[in-house]
Amino acid sequence: MAETASRLTPHRYGSRPTMKDVAGRAGVGLKTVSRVVNGEPGVTPDTERRVQEAIDALGFRRNDSARVLRKGRTASIGLVLEDLADPFYGPLSRAVEEVARAHGALLINGSSAEDPDRERELVLALCARRVDGLVVIPASGDHRYLAPEMAAGIATVFVDRPPGQIDADVVLSDSFGGARDGVAHLIAHGHRRIGFIGDQPRIHTATERLRGYRAAMADAGLPVHDAWVSLGSTAPTRVRAAAETMLGGAEPVTAVFAGNNRVTVTVVRVLASPASLASPARPVALVGFDDFELADLLRPGVTVIAQDAARLGRAAAGRLFARLDGDAGAPEHTVLPTRLIARGSGELPPTTP
Amino acid sequence: MAETASRLTPHRYGSRPTMKDVAGRAGVGLKTVSRVVNGEPGVTPDTERRVQEAIDALGFRRNDSARVLRKGRTASIGLVLEDLADPFYGPLSRAVEEVARAHGALLINGSSAEDPDRERELVLALCARRVDGLVVIPASGDHRYLAPEMAAGIATVFVDRPPGQIDADVVLSDSFGGARDGVAHLIAHGHRRIGFIGDQPRIHTATERLRGYRAAMADAGLPVHDAWVSLGSTAPTRVRAAAETMLGGAEPVTAVFAGNNRVTVTVVRVLASPASLASPARPVALVGFDDFELADLLRPGVTVIAQDAARLGRAAAGRLFARLDGDAGAPEHTVLPTRLIARGSGELPPTTP
DNA sequence: ATGAAAGCGCTAACAT
DNA sequence: ATGTTAGCGCTTTCAT
Numbered sequence: 001m002a003e004t005a006s007r008l009t010p011h012r013y014g015s016r017p018t019m020k021d022v023a024g025r026a027g028v029g030l031k032t033v034s035r036v037v038n039g040e041p042g043v044t045p046d047t048e049r050r051v052q053e054a055i056d057a058l059g060f061r062r063n064d065s066a067r068v069l070r071k072g073r074t075a076s077i078g079l080v081l082e083d084l085a086d087p088f089y090g091p092l093s094r095a096v097e098e099v100a101r102a103h104g105a106l107l108i109n110g111s112s113a114e115d116p117d118r119e120r121e122l123v124l125a126l127c128a129r130r131v132d133g134l135v136v137i138p139a140s141g142d143h144r145y146l147a148p149e150m151a152a153g154i155a156t157v158f159v160d161r162p163p164g165q166i167d168a169d170v171v172l173s174d175s176f177g178g179a180r181d182g183v184a185h186l187i188a189h190g191h192r193r194i195g196f197i198g199d200q201p202r203i204h205t206a207t208e209r210l211r212g213y214r215a216a217m218a219d220a221g222l223p224v225h226d227a228w229v230s231l232g233s234t235a236p237t238r239v240r241a242a243a244e245t246m247l248g249g250a251e252p253v254t255a256v257f258a259g260n261n262r263v264t265v266t267v268v269r270v271l272a273s274p275a276s277l278a279s280p281a282r283p284v285a286l287v288g289f290d291d292f293e294l295a296d297l298l299r300p301g302v303t304v305i306a307q308d309a310a311r312l313g314r315a316a317a318g319r320l321f322a323r324l325d326g327d328a329g330a331p332e333h334t335v336l337p338t339r340l341i342a343r344g345s346g347e348l349p350p351t352t353p
Numbered sequence: 354m355a356e357t358a359s360r361l362t363p364h365r366y367g368s369r370p371t372m373k374d375v376a377g378r379a380g381v382g383l384k385t386v387s388r389v390v391n392g393e394p395g396v397t398p399d400t401e402r403r404v405q406e407a408i409d410a411l412g413f414r415r416n417d418s419a420r421v422l423r424k425g426r427t428a429s430i431g432l433v434l435e436d437l438a439d440p441f442y443g444p445l446s447r448a449v450e451e452v453a454r455a456h457g458a459l460l461i462n463g464s465s466a467e468d469p470d471r472e473r474e475l476v477l478a479l480c481a482r483r484v485d486g487l488v489v490i491p492a493s494g495d496h497r498y499l500a501p502e503m504a505a506g507i508a509t510v511f512v513d514r515p516p517g518q519i520d521a522d523v524v525l526s527d528s529f530g531g532a533r534d535g536v537a538h539l540i541a542h543g544h545r546r547i548g549f550i551g552d553q554p555r556i557h558t559a560t561e562r563l564r565g566y567r568a569a570m571a572d573a574g575l576p577v578h579d580a581w582v583s584l585g586s587t588a589p590t591r592v593r594a595a596a597e598t599m600l601g602g603a604e605p606v607t608a609v610f611a612g613n614n615r616v617t618v619t620v621v622r623v624l625a626s627p628a629s630l631a632s633p634a635r636p637v638a639l640v641g642f643d644d645f646e647l648a649d650l651l652r653p654g655v656t657v658i659a660q661d662a663a664r665l666g667r668a669a670a671g672r673l674f675a676r677l678d679g680d681a682g683a684p685e686h687t688v689l690p691t692r693l694i695a696r697g698s699g700e701l702p703p704t705t706p
Numbered sequence: 707a708t709g710a711a712a713g714c715g716c717t718a719a720c721a722t
Numbered sequence: 723a724t725g726t727t728a729g730c731g732c733t734t735t736c737a738t
Contacts, residue, residue, distance in 0.1 A: 018730090018732085019731070031733085034732075062731090063730090064732095065732090067731080067732055067733075068732090069730090069731080070733045
């Protein structure tokens with residue numbers, strides 16, 4: 001009988017007991033073990049006890065891979081973001097995880113490193129694992145490759161940036177409005193020459209925030225000189241050069257709007273560094289998109305347009321599970337508001353050299 | 354033939370074509386499809402082309418769940434940490450992910466929220482999915498529940514904190530040495546009354562750092578008053594109260610050693626807040642365990658004992674894959690060095706009220 | 707209340 | 723070079 005087989009291989013290293021082994025040891029049928037393991041009704045307390053003993057003795061743990069194969073659902077979702085080490089994405093990921101947990105699902109994380117090919121590779125690997133759904137922070141600008149997967153039933157929600165070339169659920173912060181408000185704030189404090197330093201133009205949030213900057217300037221009837229606008233990598237050297245350029249020159253800016261948390265931090269460094277030809281000692285006003293820890297402890301405190309990363313994650317995961325629970329409506333486009341937090345740097349008056 | 358079946362259900366929503374469907378459509382055997390999908394040799398270019406066409410037409414994607422069931426390896430590893438939103442764990446997680454990626458594995462993340470039950474639940478869920486290996490930052494103090502899983506072949510490496518009640522691979526930072534160095538640094542700058550504020554005593558790193566503090570004080574022949582030592586939650590209110598207590602009183606401390614990044618930030622806030630009875634205007638020296646972004650931009654800059662979270666993650670993941678590649682040696686205990694970074698706050702001289 | 711049989715989609719081991 | 727057969731460990735269906 002199966003009894004014998006399980007006796008011969010009670011704890012072989014690297015192999016694990018199966019329901020069949022447990023059934024053999026408990027002297028019951030396979031299905032009875034399944035019932036006990038899954039808490040299904042139709043098992044007498046006595047039988048259940050015997051099965052449970054066998055489970056404990058053998059150290060049995062249900063193999064979810066096999067279960068998944070049969071049931072078709074993996075109870076896991078994938079999250080593809082740019083970089084888990086970025087302080088903006090940590091809380092977002094955690095929020096998605098909490099929602100997943102509330103629905104009994106695990107979270108598989110992947111960093112695209114802002115590389116479109118890597119995003120695609122990661123997404124398709126997750127699809128091959130048959131995750132039930134996907135939350136994606138796009139690095140790529142073309143998501144047509146996802147259409148067959150979505151048609152095949154993998155629910156997908158985009159967050160922070162919209163998908164490219166396809167329509168789908170998406171949850172965004174109001175980049176345009178937030179940037180416009182931030183720049184208007186600087187204008188309200190007397191600034192006329194304001195610089196904008198943002199992320200690479202292929203990134204949706206970067207161009208939206210630039211659009212907000214231009215709108216605020218236009219609303220106030222202010223010109224925007226080419227030398228005041230710089231989009232590109234958020235690498236400190238690039239940002240530093242951009243800042244020093246617009247702070248020097250013939251028409252130096254008296255205020256800077258920084259397009260995201262990494263840009264802001266570098267600009268703060270530039271403004272704090274010892275005066276040079278390029279970065280003058282005169283105070284320069286600063287408003288940054290994204291809040292960050294300790295922004296309030298710097299002198300002056302850094303005025304920011306805050307977006308709530310955790311809320312973004314919760315909203316996206318919420319949509320995803322609504323889809324998994326059967327919502328088949330048209331794709332929803334959610335835009336969450338931003339909030340201006342004045343701390344000092346954005347309220348400095350303009351000073352001319 | 355299978356041809357018919359696949360014609361009848363070419364793109365049914367929520368279902369996906371299988372290798373059998375592809376084989377039917379291409380007019381070849383199942384195994385030939387498998388060969389093409391997996392890039393195995395023994396297929397003529399012409400056949401391969403036909404199969405590839407069928408794959409594209411049907412939108413076939415290999416079901417890795419089935420593959421896993423057959424092969425026994427999932428090409429995924431689990432990482433259980435305290436909180437993905439903590440700036441210390443983001444880089445650690447990212448580093449583990451990079452190593453996993455280099456080995457073709459995906460990373461399943463889970464946050465224990467410092468709750469032992471939740472850690473256990475998460476770990477066992479990962480084991481049920483048959484992850485190939487596990488990197489665990491313990492929240493619990495007893496990991497005997499993991500012994501059967503490890504015996505069954507799930508490689509496990511602990512990081513940041515040692516496991517409880519079992520022996521296993523572990524990668525730690527030198528909490529004891531780092532704290533001792535930091536406190537010795539304060540002593541070298543003339544301090545005699547130094548406070549210690551740390552995390553909860555059940556957390557290994559907290560007690561190790563306290564031990565380092567005591568060692569440095571003892572080495573210098575200095576007494577330690579009970580009122581100068583406070584272990585507990587890292588919640589700001591708790592830390593604030595602890596700081597204010599040791600800064601006031603009959604024998605106020607002239608310097609504080611903060612046990613981790615969260616404690617440090619709160620202490621900085623207390624020291625920066627307007628003077629009160631409890632927190633005097635006189636400058637208080639501070640050294641914190643863990644480096645954090647912008648520590649250099651605060652005034653004074655915050656002197657820290659830095660540990661390299663990414664390196665910790667890389668080392669742990671490295672051990673894990675060494676195990677998966679067959680290393681069956683005794684458990685290894687790795688301790689990584691810390692580094693003192695002087696920025697000003699730790700070099701302030703003692704001042705008496 | 708319990709169990710036997712079929713099969714989820716794939717790969718390993720053999721045919722041919 | 724290609725196809726056939728037998729499972730991987732579970733759940734589903736249908737008997738008993």
